Amino acid sequence: MPAYDINGLTVHFPHEAYPCQVDYMGKVIEGLEGCKNVLLESPTGTGKTLSLLCGVLGWVTQAVKNNEGTQNGPPPTKVFYSSRTHAQLKQVIKEFRRTEYGKVGGDLEVTMTVLGSRDQLCIHPRAEGSSSTSKNAICTSLRQNRKCRFYNKLDEFMEQGGLKKVIDDEVEKNKNKKKQHKVLLDIEDLTSAGQTHGFCPFYYSRKMMSSVSVVFAPYNYLVDPRLRKQIGIDLSDAILIVDEAHNIASNTAEASSFSINTLNITEAVNELSRARVAVTSDTDLPVGEASTRIKDYDLLSGILKKLAHHLEMSLLKAKPSGRNDTPNITSHGSDVITLIKEQTSVTTESLQEFLKVMEACVSDIAKASVASGTKADTPGVEKLSTFLNGVFSLSKESLDESYKMVIFKEKPDKKHVKHNVQPPTQLGVWCMDASVAMRKMMEGCTETDLEKRPPRSLIITSGTLRPLDFFAAELGLDFPVRLQNPHVISESQIMTMAIRQGDNGAALNSKFANRSNPMYIKALGISVAKIVSMVPHGLLVFFQSFTFMNEMMEAWKKPGTYDDSHSIYDIISNRKFIIQEPPQTSLAPTKIQEYCSIIDEGNGAVMFAVFRGKMAEGMDFPDKYARGVALVGIPYANIGELKVTLKMSHLEEKRNRNKGSANGNTIVSGSNWYTLDALRSINQAVGRVIRHSKDYGTVFFLDERYDSKGLQVQLPAWVGHNMVTHTTIDDSFVNNVRGFYNRNGLVFSTVSKGRQHVKPVTKLSHNDGGRKRSLEADKATENAFNHARRYQELRDAQNPGVKKARLEQGIASASVSSFSSTDFKAPVETPPGKSLQIGAVDYASKYTLQEYKKSVKKTLSAEQYDIWKALLVEFAQQIDTASVFMKDRFVPWVVIAFTPKNADLLRCHVVTLPPAIRKEYLQLLKAHLKLVSKG
Secondary structure (H helix, E strand, O other): OOOEEEEEEEOOOOOOOOHHHHHHHHHHHHHHHHOOOOOEEEEOOOOOHHHHHHHHHHHHHHHHHHOOOOOOOOOOOOOEEOOOHHHHHHHHHHHOOOOOHHHOOOOOOEEEEEEHHHHHOOHHHHHHHOHHHHHHHHHHHHOOOOOOOOHHHHHHHHHHHHHHHHHHHHHOOOOOOOOOOOOOHHHHHHHHHHHHHHOHHHHHHHHHOOOOOEEEEEHHHHHOOOHHHHOOOOOOOEEEEOHHHHHHHHHHHHHOEEEEEEHHHHHHHHHHHHHHHHHHOOOOOOOHHHHHHHOHHHHHHHHHHHHHHHHHHHHHHEEEOOOOOOOOOEEEOOHHHHHHHHHOOOOOOHHHHHHHHHHHHHHHHHHHHHOOOOOOHHHHHHHHHHHHHHHHHOOHHHHHHHEEEEEEOOOOHHHHHHHOOOOOOEEEEEEOHHHHHHHHHHHHHOOOOOOOOOOOEEEEEEEOOOOOHHHHHHOOOOOEEEEEEOOOOOOHEEEEEEEOOOOOOOEEEHHHHHHHHHHHHHHHHHHHHHHHOOOOOOOEEEEEOOOHHHHHHHOOOOOOOOOOOOOOHHHHHHHOOOEOOOOOOHHHHHHHHHHHHHOOOOOOEEEEHHHEOOOOOOOOOOOHOOEEEEEEOOOOOOOOHHHHHHHHHHHHHHHHHHHOOOHHOOOOOOOHHHHHHHHHHHHHOOHHHHHHHHEEEEEEEOOOOOOHHHHHHOHHHHHOOOOOEOOOHHHHHHHHHHHHHHHOOOOOOOOOOOOOOOOOOOOOOOOOOOOHHHHHHHHHHHHHHEEEHHEEEEEEEEHHHHHHHHHHHHHHOOOOOOOHHHHHHOOOOOOOOOOOOOOOOOOOOOOHHHHHHHHHHHOOOHHHHHHHHHHHHHHHHHHHOOOOOOOOEEEEEEEEEEEHOOOOOEEEEEEOOOHHHHHHHHHHHHHHHHHHHOO
């Protein structure tokens, strides 16, 4: 690996570094040498993660080797590398293993571990499906009674060398083999290792924290003081890294906010009732103690009922405030202390007594759960405990300076509407200023621990941090070392275009008042359909919200929205497979895998997603997975949301308080924050199109407001400086896009191709023989079947009415094709009462394996059958991938294909053929069949 002398320090890098990467590492080392905070912006695709890892670990390795720090302080005790999610950390750990410092057994190897919650790391079957607090209680109960086999084995496993010995042994065993042992140890690897070797991953990672050099963790583990205390994280002299930090301010404020609603309170009352029953049935508990607990539970239940009643009644006289149309009560943060004291009698002095009652409740339910095998969920008590702990951990000054207390009725969801019930009332204590938590993290010693020292340096980095002054002011910290890197790509690798209006002359403007305008809906839909046909392989389309995206999808599905015969949605789905980002983040990985698999098979796919969602931030879509990105509108936060209006008013108050002060000019105004928040989301979404130095793609801005120099100059230089505005998607637009892809070596027609051409999965000649041909034929058929099934499932999901009609029609009416069975000689006999094995039959048609064998085996030998099957699959793929879009009515045609992995069925391989090429289809099919039948 190349080595670089940076500020007198040798840094090893996995490949030849770009100048911007050397500059980046130089700034990292400058900050570490001087014990200074560092703020680094470097566009996606510039290798910032590798540069950050190598710069930090190069400095740490040298400091440890010298066994002394610089003249400015002692050597660091630890590196805490944080990012927003474990999915992002997984990518970081992958990059870490590429470096000389992450190479197992290497001379410069740096030890590491990854932190996670019990939700992610607990592998005991009894805790499966339980909530976080319930898992904690179950874990405590199992450990105390020595009933957790994974925890019981932990000390022995660590004494034997732990995972390091396991990995070292595997690496040694495989060192002469081509396939090396996979060494990552992200959260999934740690869980898998625990299951394989029988130790507890949760406590293993925590015990390892004291001995390793690098700890990977989500950044809430650093900014949340309660989590730091609970886990035992000591930040003294540590190097803190926050990667993908563009959302650190909002995420920190969210993590520092607390809320509880009347539903949570009702759940807590019910859980106290369950705990009362558990105590009554617990024969191991002394009678006196049981009696005390029952009284405590009854008392707390009464107090909570009083609080819930007060919250509901307080809103009766409340009125909407500002731009928010929801009745609410808003006041200073410290008012929550007064409210809690008056309604529950909980004070700073009595808090611990109340928390003990809640802990006992969770413990009693968990104990009963372990004994009975039932679930131990206690969401209400958990929420109440978190709320009280959080509120009373803040001083009155912090609450008044950086928090707002709010009481409001939550928005009704589908369940409330369905059952005609009122949504719960929420009591919130919302953090308006992330600097409170950030300053606490960087303070060092506390009243309870005077030995704690502040971290050595805080390094914050992302692709979108500008303007840096405002970003630093949001965090309330000083960053003496700063850098804004240029991109590593050339102008020829990116094309950015803004479109002002649709074909119908309607302005493309996604302002809320315009979204229901039929002219806008059609203009946007046809523009998206045209872009879908122009961009090869993968396209990402981002909307402002799930609500907006779903509204457009439903509107585009209406017949006649494209022309008299077609809907916009049909036009898009006939050009590319459609995948939609789900609101549930847990389902996102499945959708991403589905999207990428479609593209891997040689087809085109479009992912409809949302700004600030899983697809827009932190997910990797390199090369063909995102040859284009389209942005629908500008993702301004909902100005009608109470939290947004409170944030803007808080910033204005803070700005006014600090007028004339040294940092007064760096405090962003409410209106500027509103714009900057949208710009960061735009920049994150745009960043999906370029993921490395050789990547290329197009960005389409579908809103007339992007035709503004004031907005364009606030975008990254590599995006905004060369943006070209078009009135509409005309011939010059199409030619520009076509020319861009051609210049980058990708020839793709913008008009006639619905999906990309691909080579058949396998090419088999009818003269081939032997076992190899048979296995290849099976694989070819399996791939074709999977591709066809996914295609039809997607089409059915998008057109449920069509699927229903198809199923209702059934095989009886669909078994006769539009051409008769006498048109050609089939090499197999037709099963009684069934259609031909080859023909235009209904998708729901199914043949049992027994029926298939009876007919096929009479005519074809096993060898002939293999050839016949492979040829059909190859032919079906050629027809499917070359199918063209025409304005004629689409007709579904199918080829019956046998799949070895689903041996009880024969299913239909669907191909979409316009009527104009049906005759050619039959002629080619006959030729293949005659070839096989001669055998």
